[in-house]
Structure formats: C-alpha cells, structure tokens
Amino acid sequence: MSVPTRRRLLVVSNRLPVVINREGEEWKISPGSGGLVTALTPVMKNYQGTWIGWPGCGEEAPLDDLFSRFSQQEGYRLVPVPLSDEEVEMYYRGFSNETLWPLFHDLLGYCNFSLANWEVYNDVNRRFADVVARESEPDDIVWIQDYQLILVGTRLRQHDSRRKVAFFLHIPFPSADLFRRLPWREALIRGLMDYDLIGFQTLRDRRNFVSCVTGLLPEVEVLSRKRRVTLLKYRGRVVKAGNFPISIDFAEFDQAARSQEVSDAAWYLHENLKGRQLVLGLDRLDYTKGIPERFLAFERLLEKYPEVKKRISLLQVVVPSRTIVPDYQDLKELLDQLAGRINARFGEPGWMPIHYMFRVLDRIQLLAHYRTSEIAFVTPLRDGMNLVAKEYCASSVEGNGVLILSEFAGAADQMRDSALLVNPYDLDATADALYRAFTMPREERRRRMNQLRSKIRRYDIHHWVSRFLGAIQGD
Ligand code: GDG
Numbered sequence: 108m109s110v111p112t113r114r115r116l117l118v119v120s121n122r123l124p125v126v127i128n129r130e131g132e133e134w135k136i137s138p139g140s141g142g143l144v145t146a147l148t149p150v151m152k153n154y155q156g157t158w159i160g161w162p163g164c165g166e167e168a169p170l171d172d173l174f175s176r177f178s179q180q181e182g183y184r185l186v187p188v189p190l191s192d193e194e195v196e197m198y199y200r201g202f203s204n205e206t207l208w209p210l211f212h213d214l215l216g217y218c219n220f221s222l223a224n225w226e227v228y229n230d231v232n233r234r235f236a237d238v239v240a241r242e243s244e245p246d247d248i249v250w251i252q253d254y255q256l257i258l259v260g261t262r263l264r265q266h267d268s269r270r271k272v273a274f275f276l277h278i279p280f281p282s283a284d285l286f287r288r289l290p291w292r293e294a295l296i297r298g299l300m301d302y303d304l305i306g307f308q309t310l311r312d313r314r315n316f317v318s319c320v321t322g323l324l325p326e327v328e329v330l331s332r333k334r335r336v337t338l339l340k341y342r343g344r345v346v347k348a349g350n351f352p353i354s355i356d357f358a359e360f361d362q363a364a365r366s367q368e369v370s371d372a373a374w375y376l377h378e379n380l381k382g383r384q385l386v387l388g389l390d391r392l393d394y395t396k397g398i399p400e401r402f403l404a405f406e407r408l409l410e411k412y413p414e415v416k417k418r419i420s421l422l423q424v425v426v427p428s429r430t431i432v433p434d435y436q437d438l439k440e441l442l443d444q445l446a447g448r449i450n451a452r453f454g455e456p457g458w459m460p461i462h463y464m465f466r467v468l469d470r471i472q473l474l475a476h477y478r479t480s481e482i483a484f485v486t487p488l489r490d491g492m493n494l495v496a497k498e499y500c501a502s503s504v505e506g507n508g509v510l511i512l513s514e515f516a517g518a519a520d521q522m523r524d525s526a527l528l529v530n531p532y533d534l535d536a537t538a539d540a541l542y543r544a545f546t547m548p549r550e551e552r553r554r555r556m557n558q559l560r561s562k563i564r565r566y567d568i569h570h571w572v573s574r575f576l577g578a579i580q581g582d
Contacts, residue, residue, distance in 0.1 A: 114154065114246055114247060114248050115154055115155045115156065115157070115243070115244070115246075115247045115248070116150065116151065116154045116155075116156045116157075116247070116248050116250065116576075117156070117157045117158075117159060117239060117242065117243050117247055117248070117249045117250065118147060118151070118156065118157075118158045118159070118250050118252065119158075119159045119160065119235060119239055119249065119250065119251045119252065119256060119259060120143075120158070120159075120160045120251075120252040120253065120255075120256070121160060121161055121199065121203075121252075121253065121255040121256060122139075122160050122161055122162075122163050123139075123158060123159075123160040123161065123162050123163070123185055123187065124138060124139040124141075124143070124144040124147075124158055124160075125137065125138060125139055125162070125177065125185065126138075126139055127162060127163070127164045127168055127173060128164075129168075134168055134169055134172075134173055136173040136174075136176065136177050138177075138181060140470075143252070143353075143568075145356050145359065145568065146356065146568035146569060146571065146572045147572065148181065148183075150572055150576070151181075151182070151183035152181070152182035152183055155183070156183040156184070157183065157184040157185075157186055157242055157243075158183060158184070158185050158186070159185075159186045159187075159188060159235065159238055159239060159242065160185075160187070160188060161187070161188050161189070161190050161195075162185075162187045162189070166189070170187055174186075174187070186238060186242050188234060188235050188238050190231065193227075194227055194230075194231055197221075197223060197224045197227035197228070198224070198227045198228045198230075198231040198232075198255070199255065200429075200431075200432065201219070201221060201223075201224035201227070201228075202221070202224040202225055202227065202228035203228070203254060203255040204429065204432070205217070205218070205219040205221075205224070205432070206218055206219060206220060206221070206224065206225075206289075207254045207255075207257075208254070208278070208395075209394075209395075210281060210285065210286070210288070210289060211254060211278050211279055211280065211281050212278065212279060212281075212395045212488070212489040212490075213279075213281055213282075213285060213488075213489050214394065214395065214488070214489070215285065215288060217394065217434060218288075220289070220290055222290075225290075225291055228258070229258060232256055232257070232258035232259050232261075232262065233258070233262045235256055235259050236258075236259045236260075236261075236262035236263045236266070237262070237266075239259065239263060240262075240263060240266040240267070243270065245267050245269040245270055246269075246270075247270060247271075248270075248271050248273070248576070248579055248580075249263065249270055249271070249272045249273070250273050250274075250275070250575075250576075250579070251272065251273070251274045251275070251302075252274075252275055252277065253275070253276060253277045253278070254276060254277070254278055256274075257274070257295055257298045257299060258294070258295070258298040260272050260274060260298060260299075260301040260302045261297065261298045261301045263301075264301045271303050271304075271579055271580070272301075272302050272303055273302055273303060273304040273305075273306065273575070273578075273579045274299065274302045274304070274305050274306065275306040275351070275575065276305070276306065276307055276308070276312070276491070277308070277353065277491050277492070278308075278491040279308065279309075279311075279312050279315075279489055279490070279491050279517065280307055280312040280313075280315045280316045280319075281315060282315050282318075283315065283318045283319045283322050283323075286315075286319045287319075287322075287323075292319075292323060293323055293324075296319055296320055296323050296324065297324070299316070299320075300320065300324070300327070300339070300341045300342075300346055302346065303344075303346065303347065303579065304346075304347045304348075304349065304575075304578055304579050305346065305347070305348045305349075306349055306350070306351045306575055306578070307348070307349070307350050307351070308350065308351070308352055308353060308491045308492045308517040309350055309352060309492075309517045309520050310350045310520065311520075312350065312491075312517070313337060313348050313349065313350045316348055317329065317332075317337050317339070317348060320339065324341070326341070326342075327339055327340065327341050328340040328341075330345065335349050335350065335578075336348060336349035336578065337349075347578065349578055351571055351574055351575050351578070352492060352517060352518075352520065352521055352566065352571070353491075353492050353494070353568070353571050354492075354494075354497060354563060354566055354567050354568045354570065354571050355494055355497045355498055355501060355563065355567065355568055356567060356568050356569070357497075357501045357560075357563050357564045357567040357568075358564075358567070360474070360477075360498055360501035360502050361501050361502070361504060361560075361564075363470070363474055363502075364474045364477065364478045364501070364502035364503075364504050365504050368471050369471055369474045369475050369478060370478070372471050372472060372474075372475035373474075373475040373476075373478040373479035374479075375475075376475055376476065376479050377479045380420055380422075380462075382417075382418070383417065383418050383419050383420050383458075384418065384419045384420075384481040384482060384545055385419075385420060385422050385479060385480040385481055385482070386405070386419060386420065386421045386422065386480065386481070386482040386483075386484045386541065386544075387422050387423075387424075387476055387477070387480035387482070387483050387484060387499070388401055388421060388422070388423040388424070388484045388485075388486075389423075389424045389426075389468075389473075389476065389495050390424075390425060390426065390487075390495070391425075391426045391428040392425050392426065392427055392428045392429070392430065392435055392438060392439060392465075393428060393429070393435070393438075394434060394435075394438050394488075395487055395488055395489055395490065396486075396487045396488070396490070397486045397487050397488040397513065397531040398423065398425065398438075398442055399438075399441055399442060399445055400486065400488070400531045400532065400534065400537075401421075401423070401484060401486050401531070401537075402421075402423070402442070402445040402446060402449060402461065403445070403534050404486070404531070404534045404537035404538050404541065405421045405449070405460065405461065405484075405538075405541065406449045406452075406453075406460075407534045407535060407537070407538035408538040408541045408542060409449075409453050409460060410538075411535075411538050411539075411542070412538070412542045412545075415542065415545055416453065416455075416458070416460075417455065417457075417458045418545075419460075419541075419545055420458070420459065420460060420461070420462055421460060421461045421462070421484065422462045422464075422476065422480065423446070423461060423462070423463045423464070424464050424466070424468055424476065425439075425442065425463070425464070425465050425466075426466070426467050427465060427466070427467070439465070442463065443463075446461045446463040449461055474502050477498060477499045477502035477503065478502050478503065478504060478505070480499075480508065481507070481508060481509065481544075482508065482509045482510075482511060482541070482544045482545070483495070483496065483499040483508060483509070483510050483511065484511050484541070485499070485510065485511065485512050485513065485516065485518075486511065486512070486513040486529060486531040486537065487513050487515060487516050487531070488513070488515060488531055488532070489515045489516075490513070490515065490516040490517060490518070491517050492516065492517040492518050493512075493513075493516040493517065493518045494518075496510060496512055496516065496518045496522065496526070497518060497563050500522075500556065500559040500560050500563055501560065501563055501564075503556055503560070506552075506553050506556045506557055506560070507549060507552045507553060507556065508552070508556055509527065509544040509547055509552055509555065509556070510522065510525075510526040510527070510555075510556075510559060511526065511527045511529055511537075511540050511541065511544055512526040512527070512528055512529070513528070513529060513530070513531045514528045514529065514530055515530075515531070521562060521566065522559055522562070524558065525555040525556070525558040525559045525562075526555070526559065527540045527543060527544060
C-alpha cells in the first residue's frame with residue numbers, strides 16, 4: 108500500500124466498525140463484519156490508524172475500557188462521537204435516511220424535506236469534524252465515508268486547510284435535475300467541493316456530480332476530464348472527482364464457500380428443495396431494492412412459462428432494517444401480501460413458488476445460499492454498487508450460477524457482459540431473463556460465471572483501497 112509512513116490515516120464513518128454488546132455483567136466488543144472493515148483493518152494497523160464514529164450503544168457502556176482492549180487486539184484506535192436520541196432521530200433517521208437516501212436513489216416521492224432535520228445534520232457533521240480536528244495532525248490523511256457526513260469537510264477546512272481530506276459516496280449520485288429539488292443543494296454541493304478528492308462508485312455518478320457542480324456553481328472550472336478522474340478548480344484549489352467501484356474480499360469468500368461446513372449446509376438446503384432450481388434474492392428491507400417488483404416478475408414467469416412450475420423456487424431473504432420507519436413497515440406488509448397471494452395462486456402440495464424469510468442469515472447459511480442457488484436475482488431499482496451480486500459470484504465455486512442483475516445497480520457497469528441485465532420495472536422482460544437463466548446450457552453458465560469471477564478476483568476490495576489511497580496522494 109502506498110501511504111507514506113509519516114502520514115497517519117483517519118477513517119470517519121457514521122458507525123464505528125465494531126459490535127458492542129452486553130452478556131450478563133460483561134461487556135463485549137468485536138470487529139464488525141463487512142468488506143470495508145476487512146479491507147481497512149490491515150491498512151489501519153500499518154499506518155497507525157484511527158477510526159472515528161458513533162458507537163451506536165447506550166451511555167452505560169464502558170467505552171474507554173472496551174476501546175483500549177480493542178486497539179491492543181486490532182492494532183488501531185477507535186474514537187467515539189456520542190449522539191443523543193434526538194440527534195439520531197433527526198440527523199440519521201431524518202435527514203440522512205428520509206431525505207438524502209431516497210433523493211440520491213431517484214425516489215423523490217419518499218423524500219421528507221425538513222428544515223429542523225437539516226439543521227441537526229449540520230450540527231452533527233460539525234461535531235464529527237471537531238473530533239477529527241482534535242484527533243489529527245495537519246499531515247494526516249482523513250477519509251470520510253458516505254452520505255451521512257457530507258459536510259464534515261467544510262468544517263475541517265475552517266480548522267486547517269493543510270490536511271488532505273477525501274470523501275467516498277457509497278450510494279449513487281443523482282442527476283442534476285433531481286439534485287436541484289433539494290432546498291439545501293448549494294450548501295451540500297459546496298460541502299462536497301471542500302474535499303480534495305471525492306470518490307463515486309461509477310462513471311455515471313461522477314458525471315452527474317460534475318454536471319450538478321457546473322450547473323450550480325458557475326465559478327467552478329473543469330480543468331480536465333481523464334479516464335478515472337475529473338479535475339475541477341474551485342476557490343484556488345484543484346478538486347479531484349473520480350470513480351472507484353467498491354468490491355469484496357474475493358479470496359475470503361471463495362475460500363470460505365469451499366469449506367466443509369458451507370458445503371454441508373449447501374447440500375442440505377438443496378436436498379430440502381429437491382428437483383428444482385433455486386433463485387436467490389437477498390436484501391436489506393429497503394424500497395430501493397425492488398423486492399415487490401421481483402415477486403411480480405417471478406409471478407409473470409409462472410404465468411408466461413407454465414412448464415417451469417415445480418421445477419423452480421424463489422428463495423427471498425429479507426434482512427430487517429429501519430423497521431421503525433413507516434415506509435419500511437408498509438413495504439414489509441406489501442411483501443407479506445404479495446408472497447401470500449402468489450403462493451396461494453400457484454402453490455401445490457410439495458411445491459411453494461416463493462420461500463420468503465424475514466431474518467438475518469448467519470455467515471455459513473449466507474454462503475450456503477450463495478453457493479447452492481442456480482440463479483441470483485439481484486434487481487434493485489437503484490443501488491450504489493450492490494455487493495450481494497459480487498459475493499454471489501465469489502461464492503459460486505462450482506462456476507455454474509447465473510447472475511440476473513438490474514441495469515440500475517452500480518455493479519452493472521463492471522458485470523454487464525457476463526450477467527443477464529434487466530430493467531426491474533419491466534416485469535415481462537425480467538420474467539424472460541429468468542426463463543433464459545433457467546434454460547441456459549451448462550457451458551454458457553460456466554463461461555459467464557468464470558468471466559464474472561475473474562473480474563471480481565482482479566478488482567477486489569484491496570485493489571479499491573489502494574487505488575483510493577493512491578488517488579488521495581496524487582497518483
Ligand atoms: C451500501 C450501498 C453499496 C445481506 N443479508 C445478509 C447479509 N447481508 C450482507 C451482504 C452484503 C451486505 O449485507 C449488503 O450490501 P449491499 O452492497 O448489497 O447493500 P447496502 O447495505 O445497501 O450497502 C450499496 C455498499 O454500501 C458498499 O459501498 O454496494 O450500493 O447501498 O455484504 O452479504 N449478511 C449476513 N446475513 C444476511 O442475511 N451475514
């Protein structure tokens with residue numbers, strides 16, 4: 108990794124990358140799961156890293172103790188930014204998840220534009236920045252993660268302009284037309300321009316951003332558009348905007364999926380659903396993931412191609428998420444109704460078209476589902492990247508899975524040649540893609556899956572981290 112040793116790295120995210128819980132009298136802390144944590148852990152160790160974020164637990168947890176234990180074990184420091192219940196409500200649930208999340212996913216109808224939430228979002232972002240300023244030196248590299256913390260850079264610049272500050276957006280960036288609907292559009296776009304480097308998932312996100320900036324801030328000059336970055340001049344500084352598609356730890360998924368435990372669990376899962384192809388859907392409960400449309404496309408498949416009945420089942424796992432938000436409760440109800448209706452319409456003794464589970468799978472089960480399903484059905488209405496698509500391919504160690512992927516997932520940019528791309532709003536064409544996957548000859552499945560796997564192996568999460576850190580330092 109090319110970070111010079113004299114520089115330290117500070118990563119800032121809404122949540123700290125740990126799980127804190129209490130077992131009886133004893134408090135426990137363990138590293139969180141997920142690609143970002145796995146990829147950054149060695150980097151954080153090597154470069155005296157510090158990770159700043161909300162611990163996500165109540166005030167009674169003995170954080171000093173837990174964090175010093177953690178830093179001895181993991182080799183990097185954690186610094187908490189405590190938030191009150193009201194702040195969590197207004198900054199996180201309110202502005203982040205009811206304004207920015209739907210707007211950036213092109214779902215204007217779900218947006219709640221509240222001035223009070225916006226103000227708390229500003230306050231909390233300033234507080235994060237003050238902690239970063241306190242914990243860092245001017246020579247450090249600061250890397251802010253995601254849409255909850257867009258304004259941290261602005262406040263940091265007021266503290267000291269020498270620090271290199273970069274930002275990565277994990278979700279899509281909307282078109283200029285949509286972004287202009289936001290009452291606080293100018294403050295937010297200026298906030299992004301206060302970074303030295305702004306990273307997006309795809310070229311389309313980067314282009315959307317550049318067209319918003321040039322439309323809203325006439326003083327910005329586009330210096331050059333290169334393959335990987337656009338250079339913009341703003342207030343006497345050069346700001347880089349680039350696309351850096353995030354990925355997964357391919358080797359880790361590939362190895363774990365080959366383990367005996369996963370292999371047994373995969374066999375058992377298929378043995379219970381014998382004589383049919385399994386189509387896997389796996390998502391957080393979220394209206395951006397297109398789950399109702401997916402159920403309807405599956406229904407269309409059964410109407411249009413009756414010969415697949417009893418020879419195919421949809422296994423849909425929905426992970427509970429944001430369940431106190433009314434829009435998410437409505438979505439849960441809709442899914443219950445749709446699955447019930449479709450199963451009642453087509454089900455027969457010994458065969459259910461849709462197996463729908465509302466829960467979290469443990470890691471072995473997750474990998475077993477990936478490994479054994481003949482088809483992955485990944486059809487978000489909009490998604491920054493979608494790691495499920497990449498994890499499925501990395502775990503498809505027999506090489507015979509087919510990936511059906513929404514053209515509106517960031518992952519489609521890299522996977523379009525070998526996955527079957529669909530428009531999730533087009534139920535008829537999505538049903539056709541399912542039928543094509545169902546009837547795809549073995550040779551074609553293998554060829555496509557091998558291409559997908561080599562691409563993800565090559566552009567894995569380690570590649571992503573080193574490219575991003577390289578770009579901060581001027582590569
Ligand atoms: C955001 C952006 C972008 C899911 N079910 C279970 C489970 N999962 C894990 C998957 C995967 C993760 O959750 C979901 O990642 P996604 O990328 O699909 O989606 P978001 O959570 O919306 O993430 C997205 C990402 O940030 C990274 O930049 O790709 O576009 O929206 O890792 O494995 N894990 C376990 N059990 C489950 O049941 N253990």
